[in-house]
Amino acid sequence: MTGIRRLRESGVSVWLDTLSRDLLDSGDFERLVERGVTGATSNPTIFAKAITESSAYDRQLRELSTSGVRNPRELFFALALEDVRAAAAQLRPVYDATHGWDGYVSFECTPDIANDAAATLEQARDLWSRLNLPNVMIKVPATRAGVTAIAELTARGVNVNVTLLFALQRYDEVIDAYLAGLERRLEQGRPIDHIASVASFFVSRIDTRADGQLPDDSPLRGQIAVANAQLAYRLYEQRFASERWEALASAGGHRQRPLWASTGTKNPAYSDVLYVEQLITPGAVNTMPLATLDAFDDHGDTHAGSVDPGAADRILEYARAAGVDLDGITAALETDGVQSFEDSYDKLIGCINHKLGALTPQASG
Numbered sequence: 001m002t003g004i005r006r007l008r009e010s011g012v013s014v015w016l017d018t019l020s021r022d023l024l025d026s027g028d029f030e031r032l033v034e035r036g037v038t039g040a041t042s043n044p045t046i047f048a049k050a051i052t053e054s055s056a057y058d059r060q061l062r063e064l065s066t067s068g069v070r071n072p073r074e075l076f077f078a079l080a081l082e083d084v085r086a087a088a089a090q091l092r093p094v095y096d097a098t099h100g101w102d103g104y105v106s107f108e109c110t111p112d113i114a115n116d117a118a119a120t121l122e123q124a125r126d127l128w129s130r131l132n133l134p135n136v137m138i139k140v141p142a143t144r145a146g147v148t149a150i151a152e153l154t155a156r157g158v159n160v161n162v163t164l165l166f167a168l169q170r171y172d173e174v175i176d177a178y179l180a181g182l183e184r185r186l187e188q189g190r191p192i193d194h195i196a197s198v199a200s201f202f203v204s205r206i207d208t209r210a211d212g213q214l215p216d217d218s219p220l221r222g223q224i225a226v227a228n229a230q231l232a233y234r235l236y237e238q239r240f241a242s243e244r245w246e247a248l249a250s251a252g253g254h255r256q257r258p259l260w261a262s263t264g265t266k267n268p269a270y271s272d273v274l275y276v277e278q279l280i281t282p283g284a285v286n287t288m289p290l291a292t293l294d295a296f297d298d299h300g301d302t303h304a305g306s307v308d309p310g311a312a313d314r315i316l317e318y319a320r321a322a323g324v325d326l327d328g329i330t331a332a333l334e335t336d337g338v339q340s341f342e343d344s345y346d347k348l349i350g351c352i353n354h355k356l357g358a359l360t361p362q363a364s365g
Contacts, residue, residue: 003300004036004293010302011282013102015039017261017289020050021057021079024086035297038094038102040087041161041200041261041287043139044111044341047080048348061355070356072349073110080107081130088133095135100196100254106161107131108139111341117145121152128158134194137161141338142170142199147177154181154195155188163200163261164337167330171232174199175239178256182248193252198285201232202262202333203275209329211267214322222270224319226278226305227312228326233258233281234309259285264292278305 004014016032019042023029029040051057057079064078087105095103107127113119124138140146140153141164153160154177162174178199182192206225214221239245240255249255263275263286271277272295276286280302288296319326 002035003297003302006302007276007280007286007296007300008036008038010280011284012280013038013257013285014293015041015104015259015285015287016293017041017264017287018046018050019083019087019105020046020054021083022050022054024083024090025056029087030090032293033090033094037293038098039091039104039106039285039287041106041139042080042084043108043163043344044348045344047076048344048351050083051076051079051348052351058355061352065356072352072356075352075356076348077127077130081127084131084136085133088131088135092135100134100194103135104137104159104161104196104198105135106137106139108161108163108341109141111141111338111345114141114143114338114342115145117148120146120149124149124153124158124160125156128153134159137196137198139163139200141334141341142174143334143338147173150174151177151181151184154178154197155184157185157190157195159196161198161200161259162256164334165199165201165232166206166228166333166337167327168228168231168235170330170334171199171201171235172239175236175256179239179244179248182253186248186251191252192248193254196254197256198259199236199256200259200261200287201229202337203229203260203279204262204264204266205333205337206326206329207270208266209333210319210324210326213324213329214319218322220315220319220322220324222267222274223315224324224326226275227315227319228330229260229279230281230307230309230312231316233279233284233307234312255283257283257285259287261287263287264289273300277301279307280305281307 084107091103137159139161203225210224211221236258260279276296
């Protein structure tokens with residue numbers, strides 16, 4: 001049995017952390033689904049790379065331009081949403097077979113509105129309506145504004161993938177927003193049994209920052225991100241075992257599943273499957289870049305680690321004593337994450353404008 005299959009047997013869903021026209025047109029995405037991948041995620045950086053480094057979108061771009069569509073954001077949506085629809089179609093059998101547990105594709109709101117709750121709500125609802133598919137999720141960053149939008153979007157029946165989560169306190173707020181959205185929907189007499197959501201907790205980026213605050217020989221290096229995620233999983237188990245949740249579950253509500261993101265190992269000194277092996281948490285999702293997925297499929301060990309919240313508490317206590325400012329790290333990562341996505345989005349819009357400028361009447365005829 002392959003590593004992916006063993007991971008799924010352990011209760012972890014495997015989603016691919018990339019999406020592109022080349023991946024879809026080549027048949028590679030379909031083959032990944034056959035290997036056991038049950039979902040896909042995207043973000044502005046992923047689409048910027050896909051569109052700027054490939055000619056696969058040029059024909060559609062020319063056709064849209066010729067038809068009079070010239071707004072760069074609208075062009076981006078047209079290009080990217082076609083990929084999302086194609087991936088969702090290939091994952092629909094998974095969605096149907098698992099009764100909505102798996103088989104999702106996520107598309108993110110543009111990062112320029114990450115701190116504007118009203119604009120996030122408006123754009124997310126528009127994207128949800130345009131896609132009009134049960135097995136898609138709209139990604140909303142876990143900024144303060146995003147948390148406000150998450151509750152309202154859930155109340156309106158939108159599947160939300162909450163992204164850029166780093167801190168336990170913010171994760172608690174996100175869970176509360178999801179529950180509040182379901183409760184509001186029930187108060188309106190509307191069903192909640194079809195709503196799905198995941199909370200994407202980022203992992204490796206925390207070690208990158210925390211290791212920089214530790215001596216080179218510290219035994220805590222490479223452990224803080226996993227400990228933080230394990231405590232997030234404990235919080236998930238606690239919040240979704242409460243009386244508040246049981247009332248929603250009895251009405252058909254589905255848990256907001258934790259999703260481990262940023263699980264590609266950034267430090268070459270660490271195992272290339274570190275953040276997969278150490279976070280085998282039943283009911284969760286692990287979204288991996290292709291290299292990490294292939295590595296785990298080849299040599300991943302589903303028995304290499306175990307979730308131990310008690311040990312995680314001690315690791316973070318030792319880290320604080322060693323001078324690691326985890327609260328400062330997670331706050332900075334949220335801000336930097338939004339900025340990084342905005343930089344990628346700006347690059348993407350610039351590329352679309354450049355390609356539009358390069359279109360000649362002859363080329364678009």
